Amino acid sequence: MNIGDRVRLLHGKEEGIITRLSSGGQVEIEIEDGFRIPVLKSEVVVIDSAEKAYFDPPSGARDIIGETRQKPLVGEKKEGVFLAYVPYNDQVHDVILINTTRREVLYSLDEIQGEASKNLDAGTIHSNAHKKVAEKMIRDFEQWPTLKLLMVPLNKKLDAIQTPIEKRLKFKASSFFKQKGKAPLIDKEAYFFQLNEHETPLDVRKLNEALNPQDSAAYSIKKISRPAASIDLHIEKLTDSHDLMSNGEMLQLQLEVFERKLGDAVATGMDEITFIHGIGNGVLRKEIHRYLSQMNGIKYFKDSQKTNFGYGATTVKIHD
Numbered sequence: 001m002n003i004g005d006r007v008r009l010l011h012g013k014e015e016g017i018i019t020r021l022s023s024g025g026q027v028e029i030e031i032e033d034g035f036r037i038p039v040l041k042s043e044v045v046v047i048d049s050a051e052k053a054y055f056d057p058p059s060g061a062r063d064i065i066g067e068t069r070q071k072p073l074v075g076e077k078k079e080g081v082f083l084a085y086v087p088y089n090d091q092v093h094d095v096i097l098i099n100t101t102r103r104e105v106l107y108s109l110d111e112i113q114g115e116a117s118k119n120l121d122a123g124t125i126h127s128n129a130h131k132k133v134a135e136k137m138i139r140d141f142e143q144w145p146t147l148k149l150l151m152v153p154l155n156k157k158l159d160a161i162q163t164p165i166e167k168r169l170k171f172k173a174s175s176f177f178k179q180k181g182k183a184p185l186i187d188k189e190a191y192f193f194q195l196n197e198h199e200t201p202l203d204v205r206k207l208n209e210a211l212n213p214q215d216s217a218a219y220s221i222k223k224i225s226r227p228a229a230s231i232d233l234h235i236e237k238l239t240d241s242h243d244l245m246s247n248g249e250m251l252q253l254q255l256e257v258f259e260r261k262l263g264d265a266v267a268t269g270m271d272e273i274t275f276i277h278g279i280g281n282g283v284l285r286k287e288i289h290r291y292l293s294q295m296n297g298i299k300y301f302k303d304s305q306k307t308n309f310g311y312g313a314t315t316v317k318i319h320d
Contacts, residue, residue: 001027002090003138004177007044015047017173019142030173081105081151083169084183084192085136095134098185098192099125103162106152109133111145112168124154130186146170146246149195167195168246175243193243226268227261230313232276233284254284259291266297266318274304274315288314 001007001018007029008015016029016037028038082098099105108122121133136144147169153162176191183190235242235250238257242250258275265273277284292301298318303311 001041001044001046003141004173006047006177008047009039010043010045017177019173021139080184080194081165081196082184082192082194083147083149084130084186084188084190086183086186086188086190087138088135091137091139093136093138093191094132095136096130096183096186096190097125097133098130098183100128100184101153101196102127103153104156106154108150110148110150112148113145117148128185141171141173141176144171151195165196167244168249169193169244170246171243179243195244224264224267226270227264227273229270229272230274230276231257231261233258234276234278251284251287255287255291258288262316265316269319271319272315272317274313276305276313278312279307279310282310285311285314292316 001021003018003021005018006015007018007027014029014037018027019030020028022028022038025041026038027041027044029044079100079102081101084096084098085093086096088094097107097109104127105125106123107125109120110117111120121131123131125131147167149167149169151165151167153165155162179191179193180189181192182188183192233254235245235254238253239245245253254277261275262273275288277288279285289301292298292314298316301314301316303313304315305311305313
């Protein structure tokens with residue numbers, strides 16, 4: 001067994017990713033929601049890739065019993081800027097910056113620790129080129145600091161102005177080790193992530209409203225829709241770009257959705273609403289309960305959806 005292996009508990013339904021190996025015959029696995037549990041090696045079994053492909057194929061992959069069609073490799077994406085972790089041996093991974101766009105890109109790669117930072121590499125990467133920018137030990141995965149990558153696409157001829165891109169990455173085992181495939185351009189097995197596919201376009205209307213608040217009344221009042229009775233706040237349900245978000249950014253997005261849906265529930269006269277936050281390390285649940293304890297206009301709130309590991313949801317009672 002190695003760090004990054006996907007395993008199943010022999011006496012339970014949970015599956016997870018190995019994040020730590022202990023000398024005392026134990027491993028630590030990260031299951032869904034980032035919740036980690038220590039178990040004996042004898043209590044888990046590695047999920048074979050062939051088994052996973054057969055019993056959990058992508059939709060439409062297995063049309064004939066015993067025959068599995070392979071889905072397209074993740075590396076077959078179109079142009080973009082990618083960060084790839086390419087195994088050099090069992091322990092060392094080369095960190096490769098890949099540029100498959102038509103522009104040269106200025107970049108700066110830093111490690112963030114608290115309020116301090118350390119530059120790992122900086123320079124220019126040409127169009128359809130790749131460059132090694134660092135090395136990482138996979139056994140130290142849990143101690144990898146947050147990465148900050150600043151990228152500036154360059155126009156070598158008169159063209160539309162390119163917006164600089166800043167990304168912060170703090171990987172979770174449950175998402176990092178899912179991203180394995182043939183990395184673009186270098187065509188090697190790697191864990192890799194596209195860095196420029198989730199850019200947010202400038203909202204001119206919102207910008208004008210912010211600059212001219214007196215004119216905002218000219219726009220029609222937004223119609224409030226009644227939310228579903230149960231709101232799933234798991235980050236993968238809210239955004240496709242969670243692999244490239246820091247823990248703080250993910251928590252901020254989850255809380256924004258929670259506050260908006262709760263406000264809509266109150267405004268539309270719902271009796272109650274449930275927010276599924278999972279168990280994890282309890283930070284999201286704590287922030288939700290802190291917000292609710294300071295809010296007027298609700299009767300009470302309570303934990304709900306109990307599992308063997310704790311409560312995974314909070315129900316808010318609004319009206320009788």
